[in-house]
Structures are given as C-alpha cells and as structure tokens.
Amino acid sequence: MSDSRPIGVFDSGIGGLTVVKALRELLPNEAIFYLGDTARVPYGNKSAETVERYAIELARMLMAENAKLIVVACNTVSSVAIPKLRASFSVPVIGVIEPGAQAAIARTQNRHVGVIGTRATIRSGAYENALRALNVHVRVTSRACPLLVPLIEEGWLNDKLTDNIILRYLEPLISEEIDTLVLGCTHYPLLAGAIERAFGSKVKLVDSAQNCASAVKELLDQRSLRAPAGNPGNLEVALTDAPDNFLRVAREALQLEIGEVQLREVIHSAPAL
C-alpha cells in the first residue's frame, strides 16, 4: 500500500519551513504542499479563538490540495488548535508539541525541562501539559521570547546582538538548572547554533521541527500512507501574501529548493464572536 497524495503543512508564516526541511531529509519521496499565512503572520500574540479560526481556514485550503495528512508546523497553532482541527477533518493531524515533549522527556536526566516560545505558546501551557502527561515528576520552566522571531527574520543568525538577547532570555532558565531546552517555535532551529555557542554543554536542545518530522514518518508507516518508492517528492510553497525578506533568509539558512511561490487568498470562515 502506498499513497502519493501530498503531505499538507501549514504555518502562520515561513518558520514552518524548518519542518519542511526536516521532512525532506527524512522522507525524500513525499510530495509536500506548504501553506504559510503571511497575510496574518505572526500568530504569537493573538488570542486562542482567533488562532483556532485561522487554523481551520488554512487546513481547509490544504484539504483542497488533496492532503493525506495535515502537519501543523507552528507551535502557536499546535498549542491551541489541534483538538478542533482533529474534530473538523478526516485526515490525521500532527502538531509539533507532542513530538517535542516526548523527545524532551527522553533526554532530560534531572527531570527539569526548559521551554521557550512565543507569548501565545507559553501562555497556553501546552508544552507543560504535554510534558506532565508523559511524566508527572517533570519540572518545567518556561519563557516567552518574542524578540527571537524578528531577529531570525532580520537574518542576524550569527551575531553578537542576537547572542546577547539569547543570554538575556535564557540565563534565568540555565541558573535554575534545566538540563534540556525545547525550542518551542519553528523559527528557533535557525538559532540552534547561537544557543549552543552561549550554553554549549549545559543544556540539550530539543528541535521541534526534527521531532515533528519523525512523528510524521511513524504515522505514515503505521497507516500505510507512505508515497511509493521513486515518487519525485515535489515541494510546493504557497503564501497568503507576498513573501518578504525572511523567505530569502530561510532559503539560505535551510538550503531548501523552492520553486515559484504561489499566492493564495484565504477563504474566510464566519467568525465565532
């Protein structure tokens, strides 16, 4: 059994391409349709209700592309909208939180895990809940880091200024002796090098993009949804607004082959308010 329909991946913007990169390395024969909601990015400071509504709209657009699976390549959306998405669509839905939490539990030795992300992700407590569901004895210290996304989008990936902001955000977590740090935003793998420079051996990094890709592979195998061997594995990228500087940064940093970027209009659903 095999299934050549594409994997549908969506994100609030372009950060989810880190998940695409991890998927392509792990599953080179899978076709991927990526949808980034750049017209409304970022979601990180928006309310749960609004993020949920946007997520349904984007998933519907992926279903129109005949997706066999929906990957929520966005921590903010994964932290608030997975139950609603699973209830609304017939295909499997995979987010980044659960795989990241599992990897963190597997790696921590002192059972003290740090989590960084956008304000919405941290406020949701989603990682804390997922970690505690796996191990009630785990201690979780979280911090919202709203400057990291714009620093990454500026392309200041190897930069003293960025290093100083990382120190400001992370030093309190390190002094509380976390031994594992979940990079709870799909942008953050692009700062993994900078974080390792700052804290080196003191902390193990959990990259939500890589762990999400592993979870996708496992699910495709379980459900016999893998593409046939030899499938060309095209990548299509669509955005809801014209791409800005960050697409260039991501392309370079991730070395992703992206053809022409398509422009798509969001079909608005009726607001719940």
Next chain:
Amino acid sequence: MSDSRPIGVFDSGIGGLTVVKALRELLPNEAIFYLGDTARVPYGNKSAETVERYAIELARMLMAENAKLIVVACNTVSSVAIPKLRASFSVPVIGVIEPGAQAAIARTQNRHVGVIGTRATIRSGAYENALRALNVHVRVTSRACPLLVPLIEEGWLNDKLTDNIILRYLEPLISEEIDTLVLGCTHYPLLAGAIERAFGSKVKLVDSAQNCASAVKELLDQRSLRAPAGNPGNLEVALTDAPDNFLRVAREALQLEIGEVQLREVIHSAPAL
C-alpha cells in the same frame, strides 16, 4: 459651529496610542474612538494590497461609530492607503506621513533627512516622496528597523540591549550626516529617549505622533469641526483581538487613562485578488 462627534483613530495595533496621547494633550475636549487591529497586527511586512484592504475595513468600522474625521495612526497604512481611503469615505482623512515630512523639512538645516520605519513603510518610499514633494533638493536616507517594534512591545525602553540595536540601525545614517531623523512608526516615540541617549545633539527627532496631532488640530479649526468647549473628551479603545502585554507597556509609558477595552470583530470586505 462645533461638532461633538468623535475623532476616529485607527492603527494596525496599539502603537497608534502615541497619536492618541498627542491628540489628548493638544485637544483635550475631543472625544476619540480608537480602533487597533490586534487580530492582524503587525502590518509592517504585509503587501500594499493587503494593507489597503484592511484599512478600508477599519475605516468603515470607525464610520459606524459616527467619526467626524479619520486619523490613520499608522505609518504603514499611511504610506500605502491614504488615496484609497480618501476616495472611499466622505469625512477628512489624515495620516502621519505628510505632517512628519513637513516638520522634517522645517527642521533640517543641511537638507539631509533620515527616515526609519517598518519594512513596508520604507519600501513604499512614502516619506521620500512626501519630503521631495516639499523640497526637491532634500536628500533622504532611509532604513527599515523591524526589531524596534518588538523591543518596544517587550517593554525594554531603557535598556542596554535596545541601545545597541539602535546603534546598529542608526550609526550608518549618522555617519552619512543626516541632521534630522523622522521616527516613521507610531511605536517609535517610546524610544525617543533611547535614541537621544545614543545620538544626543547629532540629530533632531521628528515625532510623527505629535506632528499628526498638530495637523488634526489645524484641520478641525479650518473646517469648524472642533468639539464644543467643555465637551468631556472621552477616549474609547476597541481592539480586534484581546490585548496583550504591549497595552500595559503603552499605558504605563504614555500614562493614558484607558477604561475597559472593547473587542470588535472585523467585517471582511471581498478580497480583490
């Protein structure tokens, strides 16, 4: 003749409250209805078409509040959507670009003006066009500073890290010998202190919020639209999504008396795409 209808002010988010602050100081008897599109903030990296469509939607909501005048308290919107807004609504529309450009021309002595703003504002060339329309001999050096808004929203207003990022962004402009700097984003007046610390006497700052408020006062006088003396001058604030941390930062930094914040749903217009 007087007119007690409110002044309608809108912005992509909460930054436009710097304009509200300037309006209240200059026109304490005017009622103000402020609308911040926090559900879709920020506009700074979005396309001109999208920003124009959002602007029409917000102005329509202000007209439903019986606004006598629409103030576009957002540089991004002012830089791309003023002609469309003026064509679409019967009340006067005032943005922040034209007043800021006039003030800069009045202040520069060496006719070399710097402009900082979001990517969309700088890319639009709106300040450059407005400055050149006033004086063909003016030289304009612009720079997009996408990190300043998140730094302000983080509340790091008097902070070494912020000072270093300001230096990174502004040093090239200072070494090119601008003598006047337009703060081309309504958030930026909250960093005026930090910029003065960094460059002190080397550069005169043009605060787009203050100059916009002066232009509003002038227009109300010209058209006999001032509120009656003794009018209580209420301030109503409505947002399209729940307020986040930045409302607290702005309230404290601006010392604005804001009552209960209303939540409003955007009425979507048909997309042009």
